[in-house]
Amino acid sequence: MNEVYLYAFANLMVCTVILFIALCRLNAMRHGVLWRVRIEYACYAAGAVAAAFQPLWGEWPRMGSLAIAGAMLIGLFCSGKAWAGDVPPDVATGPAPLGER
């Protein structure tokens, strides 16, 4: 049982960091950020909450859950440079209106 609790705690920690990073990027978004990027990070946030608290509806995380959560976290860390300074990267924003320089 202790092992199950350890996995649950580790999963909670990883998902908390994912939620925090997703919230920081959502906060950095401004007018012009693509909808698909907003949806992506909103789903990361909701998924992180659902995964973090899954033991509360009787599903205990194991190695697989932890692995996919860890992979997502590494992916977010790897894209950290693109979001440096809480500024959305160019690929996350649509083209500026014509005439705007």
Added chain:
Amino acid sequence: MNQQPVVDIVGLFVFIAAMIFSNEVAAVVGPYMVIVVAATLGASFKVARREKTTRTSAVLFFLRVVGMAVILTVALALVLNSYRPDLSPRVTVAPIALLIGFIDWPWALSKIVRGMFAALDLARGKGGAS
């Protein structure tokens, strides 16, 4: 009968996890998880829509919105169920939580109030150029 002290770090993590994920907590909080997840999804869009602030402010705003959804959703679902008995609260809690999280309420309320005043002016015949 004293409890064994927690001496190692693994034991500490197990102790914390057992506190958070105990069966007693699950029985109370578990049914609210649908509301929390739906409100999280809605609140995420609201965080993306508002002006950029500090990270702490964004996290606090997010927690406020989710907390408001947790408090209001069940009550609203029950009110809806009393008017429409065919809509069970089990079905309506998720969309209501999503809407509470998603909609920018001060903006929506100001629009509604402005519309009401405009309708009042129209009814009194004092709208437009004087």
